[in-house]
Amino acid sequence: VLNTIAKLGGGFDIVSAGELYRVIKAGGDPAKCTFAGVGKTRDEIEYALKQGIYCFNAESEAELHYINQVAGELGMQAPVAVRVNPNVDAKTHAKITTGKSENKFGIDFDQILDVYARVAADCPNLIIKGLQMHIGSQLTNVDPFLEAVQKVIPLVTQVTKSYGIEFFSIGGGIGINYKQSLDSGDSAWWQENAEVHPLTIQAYAEAVVPHLEPLGLRILCEPGRFMVGNAGVMLTKVLYEKRGSAKVFKIVDAGMNDLIRPTLYEGWHQIVPLKQPANDTVEKGDVVGPICESGDFLAQNRELPLVKEGEYLAVLSAGAYGFTMASNYNTRPMPAEILVEDEKATVVRERQTLEDVLKGEHIA
Template sequence: MHYFSYQHGELHCEGVPLSRIADEVGTPVYVYSRQTLVRHCRVFREAFAGIPHTICFAVKANSNLSVLRTIAGEGIGADIVSGGELFRALKAGIDPAMIVYAGVGKQSHEIARALEIGIKMFNVESRGEMDVIQQVAKSLGKVAPIAIRVNPNVDAGTHPYISTGLRQNKFGIGIEGVMDDYQYAHGLSHVEVVGVHCHIGSQLTDIQPFVDALQIIRQLVLDLREQGIVLRYLDMGGGLGIRYNAETPPSPEELARAIRPIVADLGCELIFEPGRVLVGNAGIFLTRVIYTKSNYERKFIVVDGAMNDLARPSLYGSYHDILPADEAAGRQGTALADVVGPICETGDFFARERSVAPFAAGDLMALMSAGAYGFTMSSNYNSRPRVAEVMVDGDTYRVVRRRETFDDLVRLEEEV
């Protein structure tokens, strides 16, 4: 569900025509729908009503401060993987007690800052990390709450780059030996073992991998209890997919129905780390056609956006629906074309041999479902300033991140 629709022949975000944003802010630009974002937060939260739980938004999906403030206003915390994401979460007003810190490479200064402000817990990925957390916590005179991230060797059935729960992945500690790691952590003087964490991948479109992983984690919780280690938190991560094309991902309600009976008697507070499912369909990437051309039998539509702005198609071969801002253009048939950007790479594309509207130079094009892993993965490759971000609320909008200038590109550099 999202609030992007054609009204009076023009594609709108809520009550604002995208052509107005393009004219006033320029292109390329990310456009977010606040109404969609709020609705998605509430649907996810309501799905787990009656179950003790905390929802921690995966900041890596979209770290814009206005997006984070909107999510915080809906009673949702943060799942972070860096000191920078911790800084952003705090800046957005997220309660430290609703922040969980994941990631395989936490550094001492990042751990110290998280301990100083009192986050909910660290999701620990190795015994070496436990030792560093112990040392930092001891130096600060604090006790660090931790969960151990368990790798259950469950295939999430998603793209290899975003699969995280298999034996060959870098994440977590293998289920086979994790009991020893729990006992080790339990014996540390400045570490408190409070939970278990399991995240098997992103863009999951089937409930069964969640269920398979949760059954394994359930047994681990029971086994630990027999050894005197009683966990308070069961963090099942995130990864629930969205519809980009023909996928039929489960809803939060379906996920809740599937996992409720598995965890009902464990006495653990559940933690969820949704990212894409909250923001993915709440944003689009708006770009303008510069040229059209043909090379031999291949037609190309060249737009002002590029792989540095939206990397997912080049990186993952990901699909984004492509719509014209002018509804009439979409009724004039289709043309088989590659949609490409100005970057000097053959890999700079948004679609290959896709049937799209017969776009012409000057036309506006919307790449849908771009609210997750869009701007957060952008770069300045080819010395391209990063684009603006806009938040629409009803019939008004605000620029929530200004477009970078050429001066911004060199602001931190020194000539020698």
């Protein structure tokens, strides 16, 4: 997936040395990478500098001074932008909002100009390249984006005038359609009842671009989920059906270790049978996995077509925050990953074996 995006000219927002290493191995250009995250270590800063990343997006004044120290010890200069926290409510799930004062991300709006001034005066090993913000993820309304952009633009203007920055990063967060993801693959669907559809990239651009163009700066954005979310599908096999006094359970072979969004974020994923149902009969129940927790579910109280043991379900919109958040919980091997392009299917990640899971573990 990264290789496909890299070949199309895309850059990458990373939050660890591991992600940078993965991007480089996939053919990505480190000079098109911005390094975000509140807890960059010395090893990560050194590695990113030596690989020639485009910019560090610094999240605190202490981090800026530390990057300056590391760069100086290496005899290098580090390109930096400062992330501002605009205190704008993204109106999304509490665990994925990132632009309010109580969130751990960025520097308070009212402090940002003083931080730039101190960095310019005290950090000779830093090159101030930009200003960055990111208010949250899975936004389906343009209003929070517009509010944040309009609030931060005067800051951008002042910072540009004082320090000659070259870019303004408006972050990411453009949401996708989870509840009707299968239908939304048809362009005709978007023409009907357009007012109730999630935010489109066109509506987003029409709202923010007129405010950004007069800045005359390079504008960066991070539409990761929007690009890959609905492109990914997780396939799972129905192992058993259990009819209890309170519920019907469809027990499948994929669990919260494979797709944690329903458990972690109450994320809703459309689930459809691979085999065309014999009729339109539906039944309400839970789709649950094999993990030893009651929180291990893919859907709850969901009306689904009748499916038999041994048949397969497709869990849609699994391309973002799916495999990348998967784990070996309960010592369960990771599934295979297959890339499909036109009629060609390629295994791009092999299914783990138990030997793979235990690799690197030793008895003292």
